[in-house]
Amino acid sequence: METESEQRxxxxxxxxxxxxxxxxxLNVFLFFIVxxxxxxxxxxxxxxxxxxxxxxxxxxxxxxxxxxxxxxxQYINPxxxxxxxxxxxxxTLIPIPEPSKRIQFEANxxxxxxxxxxxxxxxxxxxxxxxxxxxxxxxxxxxxxISDYLRNKLQLRFGGNGPGIILxxxxxxxxxxxxxxxxxxxxxxxxxxxxxxxKNGLYGIGASSYTFDGKFAVKIAEDTxxxxxxxxxxxxxxxxxxxxxxIVQDSGIFVxxxxxxxxxxxxxxxQTYLRFRNATRSYPRVRTYSRATLLYGSEKPFGLAVSAxxxxxxxxVPAAMPLGKAELHTGTIRRSLTLNFKAEESPIVYGVLLxxxxxxxxxxxxxxxxxxxxxxxxxxxxYSRILKLTNTRLIVMQYGINVVPSPRKNYDxxxxxxxxxxxxxRKAAPDMSILVIGPSDMSRKQGGTYVSYPNIPxxxxxxxxxxxxxxxxxxxxxxxxxxxxSMVAWVENDPPxxxxxxxxxxxxxxxxxxxxxxxxxxxxxxxxxxLQLKKMKESQMKPILVEP
Numbered sequence: 001m002e003t004e005s006e007q008r009x010x011x012x013x014x015x016x017x018x019x020x021x022x023x024x025x026l027n028v029f030l031f032f033i034v035x036x037x038x039x040x041x042x043x044x045x046x047x048x049x050x051x052x053x054x055x056x057x058x059x060x061x062x063x064x065x066x067x068x069x070x071x072x073x074q075y076i077n078p079x080x081x082x083x084x085x086x087x088x089x090x091x092t093l094i095p096i097p098e099p100s101k102r103i104q105f106e107a108n109x110x111x112x113x114x115x116x117x118x119x120x121x122x123x124x125x126x127x128x129x130x131x132x133x134x135x136x137x138x139x140x141x142x143x144x145x146i147s148d149y150l151r152n153k154l155q156l157r158f159g160g161n162g163p164g165i166i167l168x169x170x171x172x173x174x175x176x177x178x179x180x181x182x183x184x185x186x187x188x189x190x191x192x193x194x195x196x197x198x199k200n201g202l203y204g205i206g207a208s209s210y211t212f213d214g215k216f217a218v219k220i221a222e223d224t225x226x227x228x229x230x231x232x233x234x235x236x237x238x239x240x241x242x243x244x245x246x247i248v249q250d251s252g253i254f255v256x257x258x259x260x261x262x263x264x265x266x267x268x269x270x271q272t273y274l275r276f277r278n279a280t281r282s283y284p285r286v287r288t289y290s291r292a293t294l295l296y297g298s299e300k301p302f303g304l305a306v307s308a309x310x311x312x313x314x315x316x317v318p319a320a321m322p323l324g325k326a327e328l329h330t331g332t333i334r335r336s337l338t339l340n341f342k343a344e345e346s347p348i349v350y351g352v353l354l355x356x357x358x359x360x361x362x363x364x365x366x367x368x369x370x371x372x373x374x375x376x377x378x379x380x381x382x383y384s385r386i387l388k389l390t391n392t393r394l395i396v397m398q399y400g401i402n403v404v405p406s407p408r409k410n411y412d413x414x415x416x417x418x419x420x421x422x423x424x425x426r427k428a429a430p431d432m433s434i435l436v437i438g439p440s441d442m443s444r445k446q447g448g449t450y451v452s453y454p455n456i457p458x459x460x461x462x463x464x465x466x467x468x469x470x471x472x473x474x475x476x477x478x479x480x481x482x483x484x485x486s487m488v489a490w491v492e493n494d495p496p497x498x499x500x501x502x503x504x505x506x507x508x509x510x511x512x513x514x515x516x517x518x519x520x521x522x523x524x525x526x527x528x529x530x531l532q533l534k535k536m537k538e539s540q541m542k543p544i545l546v547e548p
Contacts, residue, residue, distance in 0.1 A: 160359025204350025400439025
């Protein structure tokens with residue numbers, strides 16, 4: 001006899017036949033859904049799409065484009081050498097890249113956007129000045145990736161030493177060209193991210209400025225709070241640098257969630273300092289520099305204790321507002337440099353320049369989370385002065401990957417926003433050579449397979465259009481690395497050339513990108529120089545007309 005409890009369990013148990021029947025009904029229902037939908041994607045909003053499997057997709061497996069890395073990189077050979085002769089020899093063998101991988105110029109304006117930079121390179125081959133290249137970008141540049149290799153090749157070719165401009169705070173703490181540390185009381189003010197903003201626009205050459213106050217906060221505990229969380233809100237919309245339109249957060253789509261809020265205690269530093277140690281595994285030229293300079297702004301003089309290798313000295317840095325340049329006269333530095341600040345009121349520090357006496361300096365400015373926006377916030381007079389003071393001859397703008405993750409059908413809005421940044425730079429430096437680098441490939445998992453985001457070419461074209469509107473050159477990194485689905489090939493290469501996030505290059509991969517960028521620049525420079533020599537020769541061959 002079954003007990004009453006056993007009878008109830010038997011009545012409520014799920015029979016295998018019922019499960020199979022339910023699955024059959026579900027599959028029939030899904031099959032009719034597939035028949036109803038003629039296309040695989042429907043747009044609900046600009047940033048929200050519904051995807052369905054179509055009948056065609058069920059019976060016709062889509063062929064994914066497969067990129068052969070060896071084919072893409074067959075003429076790209078990164079070298080780690082200190083031999084000028086080897087680099088010069090390699091330059092004579094650089095093939096002219098195929099059109100999609102070359103530096104691109106607006107129609108009928110070849111060389112124009114980079115002509116002043118090319119003239120500076122030509123003068124550098126015959127003279128002994130120091131010129132700068134500013135390499136701005138997003139997190140793809142963190143750790144001095146790409147810039148580090150490009151710097152080494154250019155310094156081997158045209159001369160130069162040192163890592164260039166170093167900013168007081170490096171959030172990645174992974175820079176390969178130099179090791180830096182600072183006292184914890186430094187505060188960052190920047191045009192991007194969640195950093196503090198300045199009302200006066202006195203941002204430095206890295207689109208950021210730094211001050212100290214002798215105090216810092218230490219986390220001592222955590223508190224719990226219950227707050228609203230908006231599942232559809234994109235992180236770019238909640239932070240300072242956004243290439244998107246604001247999301248209207250409907251009170252009906254949030255959920256309550258518990259989060260942990262840190263509790264801090266304020267403490268005082270014994271000494272405000274900046275310390276730079278030469279990296280033992282970096283390129284030989286970057287490990288030695290002879291010119292150390294402080295870029296700053298201050299309404300009052302302040303003290304500076306300088307320690308470089310075995311040399312120590314005390315300086316009084318004069319007042320200079322908004323911009324001053326203090327040569328530290330350290331002589332050649334081979335190991336380390338420490339700056340101890342002594343001031344009642346913090347100066348504004350824009351950066352420390354670690355250079356040679358001549359040649360090329362390449363400065364690395366990674367802006368985590370940035371879409372290349374915020375440059376219009378910099379005081380234009382200030383920016384103009386600082387570019388002249390540092391003898392900057394080329395600005396490289398490498399952005400785009402932070403716009404990719406939420407695909408849209410149209411990027412006119414980003415073209416307008418990026419155009420405004422280039423206009424602001426152009427207004428501050430009308431004759432500056434500017435090179436815009438488009439986004440690299442990025443992949444997302446779709447149907448169990450990693451594939452390229454479909455909107456990358458649209459973002460690339462928006463950036464190129466903005467570049468041409470402002471007399472800038474353009475380099476297509478997406479096509480240069482292989483185009484659609486190339487990031488998958490870079491990640492799966494042995495050794496890997498990109499990280500498992502299918503977004504960022506590995507150190508090795510960054511060397512290949514640096515080599516491709518160097519080749520693209522130098523091949524254009526070689527063609528430009530050849531054209532100049534031809535013009536000079538033709539002008540010398542013209543007959544002199546003498547009036548009768």
